[in-house]
Amino acid sequence: xxxxxxxxxxxxxxxxxxxxxxxxxxxxxxxxxxxxxxxxxxxxxxxxxxxxxxxxxxxxxxxxxxxxxxxxxxxxxxxxxxxxxxxxxxxxxxxxxxxxxxxxxxxxxxxxxxxxxxxxxxxxxxxxxxxxxxxxxxxxxxxxxxxxxxxxxxxxxxxxxxxxxxxxxxxxxxxxxxxxxxxxxxxxxxxxxxxxxxxxxxxxxxxxxxxxxxxxxxxxxxxxxxxxxxxxxxxxxxxxxxxxxxxxxxxxxxxxxxxxxxxxxxxxxxxxxxxxxxxxxxxxxxxxxxxxxxxxxxxxxxxxxxxxxxxxxxxxxxxxxxxxxxxxxxxxxxxxxxxxxxxxxxxxxxxxxxxxxx
Amino acid sequence: xxxxxxxxxxxxxxxxxxxxxxxxxxxxxxxxxxxxxxxxxxxxxxxxxxxxxxxxxxxxxxxxxxxxxxxxxxxxxxxxxxxxxxxxxxxxxxxxxxxxxxxxxxxxxxxxxxxxxxxxxxxxxxxxxxxxxxxxxxxxxxxxxxxxxxxxxxxxxxxxxxxxxxxxxxxxxxxxxxxxxxxxxxxxxxxxxxxxxxxxxxxxxxxxxxxxxxxxxxxxxxxxxxxxxxxxxxxxxxxxxxxxxxxxxxxxxxxxxxxxxxxxxxxxxxxxxxxxxxxxxxxxxxxxxxxxxxxxxxxxxxxxxxxxxxxxxxxxxxxxxxxxxxxxxxxxxxxxxxxxxxxxxxxxxxxxxxxxxxxxxxxxxxxxxxxxxxxxxxxxxxxxxxxxxxxxxxxxxxxxxxxxxxxxxxxxxxxxxxxxxxxxxxxxxxxxxxxxxxx
Numbered sequence: 003x004x005x006x007x008x009x010x011x012x013x014x015x016x017x018x019x020x021x022x023x024x025x026x027x028x029x030x031x032x033x034x035x036x037x038x039x040x041x042x043x044x045x046x047x048x049x050x051x052x053x054x055x056x057x058x059x060x061x062x063x064x065x066x067x068x069x070x071x072x073x074x075x076x077x078x079x080x081x082x083x084x085x086x087x088x089x090x091x092x093x094x095x096x097x098x099x100x101x102x103x104x105x106x107x108x109x110x111x112x113x114x115x116x117x118x119x120x121x122x123x124x125x126x127x128x129x130x131x132x133x134x135x136x137x138x139x140x141x142x143x144x145x146x147x148x149x150x151x152x153x154x155x156x157x158x159x160x161x162x163x164x165x166x167x168x169x170x171x172x173x174x175x176x177x178x179x180x181x182x183x184x185x186x187x188x189x190x191x192x193x194x195x196x197x198x199x200x201x202x203x204x205x206x207x208x209x210x211x212x213x214x215x216x217x218x219x220x221x222x223x224x225x226x227x228x229x230x231x232x233x234x235x236x237x238x239x240x241x242x243x244x245x246x247x248x249x250x251x252x253x254x255x256x257x258x259x260x261x262x263x264x265x266x267x268x269x270x271x272x273x274x275x276x277x278x279x280x281x282x283x284x285x286x287x288x289x290x291x292x293x294x295x296x297x298x299x300x301x302x303x304x305x306x307x308x309x310x311x312x313x314x315x316x317x318x319x320x321x322x323x324x325x326x327x328x329x330x331x332x333x334x335x336x337x338x339x340x341x342x343x344x345x346x347x348x349x350x351x352x353x354x355x356x357x358x359x360x
Numbered sequence: 361x362x363x364x365x366x367x368x369x370x371x372x373x374x375x376x377x378x379x380x381x382x383x384x385x386x387x388x389x390x391x392x393x394x395x396x397x398x399x400x401x402x403x404x405x406x407x408x409x410x411x412x413x414x415x416x417x418x419x420x421x422x423x424x425x426x427x428x429x430x431x432x433x434x435x436x437x438x439x440x441x442x443x444x445x446x447x448x449x450x451x452x453x454x455x456x457x458x459x460x461x462x463x464x465x466x467x468x469x470x471x472x473x474x475x476x477x478x479x480x481x482x483x484x485x486x487x488x489x490x491x492x493x494x495x496x497x498x499x500x501x502x503x504x505x506x507x508x509x510x511x512x513x514x515x516x517x518x519x520x521x522x523x524x525x526x527x528x529x530x531x532x533x534x535x536x537x538x539x540x541x542x543x544x545x546x547x548x549x550x551x552x553x554x555x556x557x558x559x560x561x562x563x564x565x566x567x568x569x570x571x572x573x574x575x576x577x578x579x580x581x582x583x584x585x586x587x588x589x590x591x592x593x594x595x596x597x598x599x600x601x602x603x604x605x606x607x608x609x610x611x612x613x614x615x616x617x618x619x620x621x622x623x624x625x626x627x628x629x630x631x632x633x634x635x636x637x638x639x640x641x642x643x644x645x646x647x648x649x650x651x652x653x654x655x656x657x658x659x660x661x662x663x664x665x666x667x668x669x670x671x672x673x674x675x676x677x678x679x680x681x682x683x684x685x686x687x688x689x690x691x692x693x694x695x696x697x698x699x700x701x702x703x704x705x706x707x708x709x710x711x712x713x714x715x716x717x718x719x720x721x722x723x724x725x726x727x728x729x730x731x732x733x734x735x736x737x738x739x740x741x742x743x744x745x746x747x748x749x750x751x752x753x754x755x756x757x758x759x760x761x762x763x764x765x766x767x768x769x770x771x772x773x774x775x776x777x778x779x780x781x782x783x784x785x786x787x788x789x790x791x792x793x794x795x796x797x798x799x
Contacts, residue, residue, distance in 0.1 A: 052453040056446075150546055150572075160555045160784075161495070161548035163475045167791065178792075179479030257449060259476045261548050263575050264445055301450070304440070316412075316438040317400030 005353040021202055038191055042184040050183035055256045057297045058190035059248050063270075064277040064289035065201050066244025071275075072284035073205050074237035075217030076126050080138035081245055082270035083145035086262060087115045088246030089253035090155050093164040096254075097157060104169035104177060104254065108193075112246040118145070119242025126234045142271055146262045165259040177254040186255040193251060194290075197244060202286050204240070213237050214284075280334055282343025291342040295334075300327055391433040392697055392708055393459020394419065397441050397451050397468050403576035404443035404601030406631040410677035411469055412438065414686025417665050417676070421657075422694060424664040429698050430706040435459060441473065443601065448473035456486055461708040465489050465693055465718070471549035474507075479792070482506045487715040489696075491689045492517075492625055492648065496552055499748030500785035501719065502796040508718045510692065511648050511740050511751030514552040514598075515780060516772035517624055520753035521646060522560050523770050524622070525594050536565040539592040543583065543599070543607060546572035550598045553624070556777065557596075563776075577603025584610040597623045604632035612639025619644060619757070629681040633758045641760040646753050649688050649737040651763035653679025656732025657687060681756075681763060688737050695731075696721050719744055738769075744799035748781075750774055 005026050012018040022028040042050060063085060070076050091111035096102050122141040126134050149155045156164050168178025175181035176189045204210050212233045215223035224230055253260050263269070273296050281292020303323040307314055314322075338345050352359070396415055399408035419434045428434055437458065439451035448470060456463045465487045468474045474494035481488045488507045490498070496515045498507035512520075525540065526532045542557055544550030554570055561568040569590060571583050577599060584607075587595060595616065599607055604627045611621055619642040623632070628645020658679060666673040677683040700709050700717025709717075721742045728734045740749055752769035789796055 047457070048453045052450040056450075160551060161471075161475065162551050163472075163548045165475070165479070168793075179483045257446065257476060258479060260445065261472055261475075263472065263547055266575070269444070269446065305454075315400075316398060316440050317405075317409075320401045320440045320442070 005350070005356070007354075019206075021199075021206075035195055038195075039188070042187055047183050050187050053298065053301055055183070055187055055190050057293055058187070058194050059252045059256050060274065060277060060297055061290045061293035062190075062194050062197060062251065063245050063248035063274050064281065064293045065198060065286055066241045066248060067274050068278045068281075068283065068286065068289040069201060069205070069213075069244065070237050070241035072278055072282075072289075073210055073217065074213035074234065074241075076123070076234060076237055077131060077135040078138040078241070079135050079267070079271050079275065080122060080141035080145075081274045082265040082267060083142040084115050084119055084242045084245035085249030085252060085270055086145060086149060086265035087118050087242075088112060088249030089260065089265070090149055090164060091115065091246065092250035092254060093166065094155065094157075096167055096169060103171070105171055108247055108250040108254070111250045112243040115246025115249070116239040116243040119238040119245075120235050123235050123238025123242075126238065127231060139267075142267055146265060150262045161261075163259055163261045164253060166254040169254070177258075179258060181255075190251050190255050193247060197247065198286055198290065201244070205286065209233075209236060209240075276331065278341075280331060280341055282341030285341070285343035287346065288341050288343030291346070295342070299330065303327060390428075390431065390707055391435045391460060392429060392464050393462070394434060394436045394693065395451070395455035395458065395463045395466055396436050396438045397448055397455075397466065397470070397473065398438045399441050399443045399469070401440060402442040402444075402601075403578065403603075406605065407601045407626065407629065407682060408443065408469070410629065410631070410680045410682035411686045413676045414683040415467070415690045417661050417678075418657075418687050418690035418694070420665050421661050425660060429694055430701050432697075432701070432706055432708065434694065441468075441470065443470050443472075445470070445472045445476055449476055452477055452480070456484055459708070461710045462486065463711060464697060464709060464714045465711065467491070467689060467693065468494070471495070471552065472547055475548055478504070478507055484711070485715075486711040487718055489689070489693055489718065491685075491692060493549065497781045497784035497788060499746065499750075499781045500796075501744050501747040502799050503785040503789045503794055504747065505797060506715060508742065508747045510721075510742055510747065510749050511738065512753060512772060513748050513750075513777075513781070514624070515556040515777045516748065516750050517646055517753055518553040518556040518596075519560065519773040519777055520770040521596055521622055521624070522557070522564070522566075523773065524646075524755055526564070527768075529593070532564055538566045538594070539569070539590060540566050541569045541571055541587055541590065541592040541595045543571050543573065543587070543595055543597045545577060545599055545603055546574045549600065549626075553596075553598055556780065559776065559780070560773075573599070573603055573607070576601060578606055580606050580610050584614055587611075587616065588614045593620060595621045597621070597627045599623065599627040599632075604629075605635040608633060608636045608640050608643060612636045618642035622646065622755075625685075625753075628756060628758075628763070630677075630763075631680070631682075638760060640758055643758045644755055645758075647681065647685075647756050647763075647765070648751055648753055649684055650735065650754075650765055651679070651681045651684060651756060655736045656734075657691075657736070658732075660732055684736065688733070691731060691733060691737075692718075692721065692723075692740075695723055695727070718742060719747075744797070750777070 007024045010025055022031060063081060067081050070078050088111045091114040092107050095107040095110055096104060125137040156162050166177045168175055168180055174185050176185050212228045215228050216233050220230055277292035277296045278289055280295055282288025300323055303326055398412035399405060400412055419436050422428060422434055437455060439455055441448040441451050463486045467489050468477055471493050474490050477488055478495060490509045494509050496513040498504040498509050499513055526535055557568055571586060573580055573583055597607055621643055623645035625646045633640040633643055662670050662673045696717040697714055699720055700713045704713045719742060723740050725739050738751055742749060750772050752771050754769050755766040756763045
């Protein structure tokens with residue numbers, strides 16, 4: 003009734019190729035983005051600082067990994083390492099170059115991460131699937147070891163932690179402890195919106211299609227004229243760029259101060275992998291939904307029992323949370339192996355015919 | 361079908377989120393809220409559980425025995441961090457505004473979380489009490505107005521350990537050419553003692569080898585192979601959680617002499633030595649309070665908190681080293697609140713007011729006697745310039761069934777450590793554009 007595309011005629015190719023060709027989609031997404039921008043006016047500091055910024059950072063990283071895994075079919079467990087490269091690069095750029103704008107630094111650190119990603123993507127030309135996952139796992143361990151070992155990366159700080167210095171954008175502090183949660187939130191949100199938009203366009207275009215061709219059958223793709231070297235490496239580069247930007251935002255806008263432990267396999271790489279599996283491989287919206295699930299669900303599970311007045315011991319509560327969280331993941335994967343993105347698609351189809359299904 | 365499920369799920373999440381958003385604030389009764397960042401799960405639980413229990417029992421004791429601090433009830437809430445910095449920050453944000461006046465002070469019990477909270481705490485006006493851990497240079501109160509790390513820091517401790525080793529080998533001149541290994545957790549915490557050990561190595565001519573153990577520390581075979589090859593005269597360890605027991609088991613495995621193996625004060629609790637059985641007999645560690653359950657405060661806890669049930673108290677780690685440390689820490693915190701009440705009145709105090717209490721904290725021998733902690737811990741007097749006090753360090757030894765304190769208390773080398781602290785604090789002040797206070 004409300005969600006019907008009948009009568010929406012496209013009179014130009016440009017209209018036909020719009021990201022959201024259906025008016026209702028367009029309105030819904032724009033409304034959602036607008037809503038995201040006004041959240042700081044009524045959410046409290048805990049929500050912004052501890053939950054929503056974390057969600058935005060992970061959503062960006064999940065989009066990055068989804069470009070690589072979901073679209074180009076290259077399995078990677080090195081997300082944490084690539085985010086660490088972004089975070090540490092941004093720290094070095096802002097502290098060692100006087101007057102460096104923090105936005106420029108974040109973008110540059112994305113570029114540096116892309117270069118590192120290409121380097122560690124090279125094995126993908128010879129090895130595939132699980133074997134490639136192991137090769138990227140090497141990146142994960144090697145890069146974190148390097149940052150922990152070599153003092154230059156942390157400006158020879160004896161504790162080995164990097165602390166985001168206070169930096170301004172247009173006269174508003176966006177990093178450092180003095181920056182308001184609102185400013186940090188808007189910075190991360192803007193990055194996410196812009197990069198999600200770019201990613202959506204990328205995967206609809208030539209690059210995205212060549213990635214998907216490689217993913218579906220690389221020999222066939224080669225025969226129709228797609229160069230595996232270039233395609234796989236662009237996938238690694240662009241994916242790493244996204245992860246690098248997410249890592250820089252993680253250090254500068256969310257945590258403020260990190261050691262390498264914050265980027266380790268179980269803290270970052272696996273959760274981001276689960277985000278895209280649960281959200282839906284090969285879907286930008288799915289990455290965001292998956293990040294929301296993986297970030298928000300544990301926090302919800304921890305806070306829920308006290309909310310309804312159930313007082314249980316802290317350790318028991320944590321264990322229960324882990325059990326329920328694990329069970330939910332299995333449940334969703336059984337109900338819909340293709341992730342939230344597919345559920346969303348089903349919902350849309352139902353909505354189209356509602357209230358008169360055939 | 362899918363549609364209905366989805367709507368139900370969405371509604372459920374929305375209701376849940378709604379309740380989360382509208383967390384009701386409690387009415388302003390006379391109570392003082394202290395957040396507790398604990399870790400009762402994960403690889404650091406062996407260390408985290410006795411600490412968490414100690415805090416809980418001490419606050420409960422105050423409420424049950426004295427009716428709070430001068431009539432102001434102590435309220436507290438635990439939040440599980442798993443010793444993970446991300447969860448730590450989430451817990452801090454969640455708890456910092458609870459209670460009628462917000463968090464009185466925060467004990468993060470993690471050096472990593474402390475590093476993250478140092479800049480935040482100054483903005484939020486919540487003092488950090490990092491007793492014997494955290495950022496060493498926070499001892500300079502002129503720069504780190506909001507951070508307190510009594511009674512001694514990692515650097516003070518390292519200098520005291522070198523002092524102890526010099527006693528063992530027969531003087532500072534005998535340190536020349538001795539081989540000392542620093543086996544440390546590969547994190548901000550573990551690395552903290554390195555600069556001091558390096559400076560002292562230059563001064564006294566011992567050979568220092570730094571060996572790192574990665575989080576969480578369950579796998580140390582290669583490190584101990586290296587130690588076996590090196591044959592060091594002493595091994596100094598900065599470990600935490602499961603890393604400690606694994607290291608002690610490995611050391612016992614290569615028959616490394618236990619009385620040449622010295623843990624720092626986070627590597628010397630009961631849970632660390634018991635798993636190695638007889639192999640850990642003779643293991644040494646530093647400390648700044650007595651072990652055991654024989655003090656007045658323990659008797660009171662058994663009586664008021666456990667209703668006389670000693671077995672239940674023991675079950676909850678009563679008298680273990682880290683349990684006692686938590687009692688000392690909770691005592692510092694509540695005495696600081698009491699000190700602040702002396703100035704601001706017996707009501708719910710803000711973080712700013714508690715900070716004043718911490719800075720003017722003066723716990724005398726007589727006061728310790730009243731608290732049932734005389735002989736357990738040393739008196740302490742914090743000042744505006746010195747947030748550490750560089751209290752003396754004791755050495756304790758495990759005899760196979762309990763910890764025994766060695767009689768001599770070692771004073772840290774103030775002439776070496778303090779200039780390093782001031783230099784590092786000045787660097788921090790410069791980087792973060794802080795003007796040091798004049799004290």
